[in-house]
Amino acid sequence: MTAWVAARTRDPVLARRAWSEFHRGGEFLRDEGFARVHLEPPEVFRAVDEAPTLSTNDAAQFSLAAIANLALVGDDLGQVGTTQGADPRGDRRPEKGAAGQRE
Numbered sequence: 001m002t003a004w005v006a007a008r009t010r011d012p013v014l015a016r017r018a019w020s021e022f023h024r025g026g027e028f029l030r031d032e033g034f035a036r037v038h039l040e041p042p043e044v045f046r047a048v049d050e051a052p053t054l055s056t057n058d059a060a061q062f063s064l065a066a067i068a069n070l071a072l073v074g075d076d077l078g079q080v081g082t083t084q085g086a087d088p089r090g091d092r093r094p095e096k097g098a099a100g101q102r103e
Contacts, residue, residue: 007072015076022069025062 002021006014034054040047070077 003069003072006076012076012079015073016079018069018073019077019079022065 002014003018005011006018034051036049036051038047038049
């Protein structure tokens with residue numbers, strides 16, 4: 001939602017906030033909540049490692065958020081956590097012109 005508003009209003013501060021929110025991750029998508037468990041038959045048909053705290057819905061929502069952020073505020077990805085729009089990756093692309101397009 002933050003990325004949509006940032007794109008709609010062309011607000012670079014909100015764009016950076018959208019990426020910061022994304023990088024904080026989902027409820028169980030960070031190492032603290034992510035625990036892998038090994039299961040053996042007869043609990044399962046075949047031995048498998050599983051992450052009981054991670055659902056397919058969690059993974060899907062995280063992926064959709066990544067796609068939306070890239071589509072809506074992708075140009076601001078490198079500016080997260082920086083000041084004055086500096087790009088920590090050393091990206092030397094030309095600045096955006098008045099219409100928001102790369103020159």
